[in-house]
Amino acid sequence: MEAVDQLASAGTFRVVKEPLAFLRVLEWLFAIFAFATCGGYSGELHLSVDCANKSESDLNIDIAFAYPFRLHQVNFDAPTCEGKRREKLSLIGDFSSSAEFFVTIAVFAFLYSLAATVVYIFFQNKYRENNRGPLIDFIVTVVFSFLWLVSSSAWAKGLSDVKIATDPEEVLLLMSACKQQSNKCLPVRSPVMSSLNTSVVFGFLNFILWAGNIWFVFKETGWHSSGQRHAQDTMEKQSSGYNQGGYNQDSYGPAGGYNQPGSYGQVGEYGQSQSYGQSGPTSFANQI
Numbered sequence: 273m274e275a276v277d278q279l280a281s282a283g284t285f286r287v288v289k290e291p292l293a294f295l296r297v298l299e300w301l302f303a304i305f306a307f308a309t310c311g312g313y314s315g316e317l318h319l320s321v322d323c324a325n326k327s328e329s330d331l332n333i334d335i336a337f338a339y340p341f342r343l344h345q346v347n348f349d350a351p352t353c354e355g356k357r358r359e360k361l362s363l364i365g366d367f368s369s370s371a372e373f374f375v376t377i378a379v380f381a382f383l384y385s386l387a388a389t390v391v392y393i394f395f396q397n398k399y400r401e402n403n404r405g406p407l408i409d410f411i412v413t414v415v416f417s418f419l420w421l422v423s424s425s426a427w428a429k430g431l432s433d434v435k436i437a438t439d440p441e442e443v444l445l446l447m448s449a450c451k452q453q454s455n456k457c458l459p460v461r462s463p464v465m466s467s468l469n470t471s472v473v474f475g476f477l478n479f480i481l482w483a484g485n486i487w488f489v490f491k492e493t494g495w496h497s498s499g500q501r502h503a504q505d506t507m508e509k510q511s512s513g514y515n516q517g518g519y520n521q522d523s524y525g526p527a528g529g530y531n532q533p534g535s536y537g538q539v540g541e542y543g544q545s546q547s548y549g550q551s552g553p554t555s556f557a558n559q560i
Contacts, residue, residue, distance in 0.1 A: 292488040293392040295481055300385035302478050307378035310371060310427070310471035314338035315463035317440050321449050322456040323353035332460075335443065339375075340368035341430070343437050353449040361446050365437040370423075370430030374475060377423040381416055381478065406492035413489045417482040424475030431468050438463050 287293045315338070320331040330351045337346045343363035352359050388409065391399050399405040436442060440459030444450045450457035 287392045287396060288389075292485065292492070293389060295485040295488065296385050296389045296392065299478065299481050299485070300382060300389065302474055302481060303378045303382035303385060306471055306474040306478055307375045307382070309467045309474065310378070311339050311375045313467055313471075315438065315465070316461075317438055317443065317463045318460035319350075319440055319444060320458050320460050321351050321353070321447065322458070323351060323449060324454040325353065328353050328355065335363070335438075337363065337438065337463075340371045341434050342366050342368045343434070350447045351449055353452065353455050359448060363437055363443065364446075365433060367430040367434050367437075370426040374423045374427035374471070377416075377419045378475075378478070381420070381482075384412060384416070400492065403494040406489065406494075410486070410489045410493050413482060413486050417479060417486060420475060420479035420482055424472060424479055427475060428472045431465070431472060434468070435465060 288297060314336065316334060316336045319333040319335070321329060321333065322331065323329045328351055333348060333350060335346065335348045337343055343365045346363045348361055349358045350361055391405075399409075440462055444457045444459065447457060449455045
C-alpha cells in the first residue's frame with residue numbers, strides 16, 4: 273500500500289483533465305467495449321422441418337456459432353424426409369479474418385492507451401524531456417487512427433456477410449427436405465446481432481477518438497513549437513517592416529513635403545516683390 277501511495281503522490285493526476293490524457297482514457301474504455309462486444313459473441317438460430325411423414329420431422333434444429341465466425345466449420349444435422357436418414361450440413365463462409373483483425377486492433381489499442389495514460393500521469397517530465405516521446409506518440413496515434421478505420425470498415429462488411437450467412441431463410445435453402453413442396457420448413461428464431469452491431473459502432477467511435485487526438489499529440493511535438501516560432505518571427509519581421517517604412521513616418525507632418533510652409537506660408541518671393549515695386553518710382557524721381 274505504501275508503494276501505491278508513493279506512486280499516487282508522485283503522479284500528477286491533473287493531467288487526466290487535459291484533452292490529451294482524457295481522450296486516452298476514453299480510447300482505453302472504448303477499446304474494451306469494442307473487443308468485448310465482438311470477441312465475446314455467441315449466437316444461435318432455430319429451425320423446424322415438418323415432413324409429410326410426421327415421424328421423420330424435426331421441429332427443433334439448433335445451430336450455434338460464435339467468434340471468430342468460421343461458419344464453414346459449424347455443422348448440424350437435418351432430416352431428409354426420406355426415411356430415418358439425416359444429412360450433415362454446415363453453414364457457408366469464413367469471416368474470421370475481418371473479425372480477428374478488428375479484435376486484434378482493439379486489444380493493441382487498449383494496451384497502448386493504458387501505457388500512454390500511465391506515462392502521462394507518472395512520467396510526464398520524462399515524456400516531455402525531449403522530442404522523442406511526443407514524436408513516437410504522434411506516429412502511433414496516426415497509425416492507430418488508420419487501422420481503426422480499416423478494421424472497422426472491414427468488420428462492418430464482414431458482419432453484413434455473417435448476417436446473410438446465418439439468416440434462417442438462407443440456411444433452410446441448404447436442406448434437401450426444404451426443396452420439396454410437401455415438406456414445411458420454417459424459421460423459428462433468428463440470432464440476435466445487437467452486440468455485434470454495437471461493436472461496429474464502437475469501432476468507428478474509436479476511429480473518431482484517435483483521429484481527434486492527433487492534433488493534441490501534435491501540439492506536444494517539436495514540429496508544432498517550431499512552426500509557432502516561425503510564425504512569430506514572420507509576424508515580427510512584418511511589423512518591423514511597417515514601422516520602418518514610410519507609412520509610420522510623419523510624411524504629412526511638419527517635416528513632410530505637403531505641410532512644409534516654405535513656398536506658401538512664408539513671406540518669400542511674393543513679399544520681396546513688393547519692395548521691388550517700390551524701388552522703381554524712387555530711382556526715377558532721383559533722376560528727375
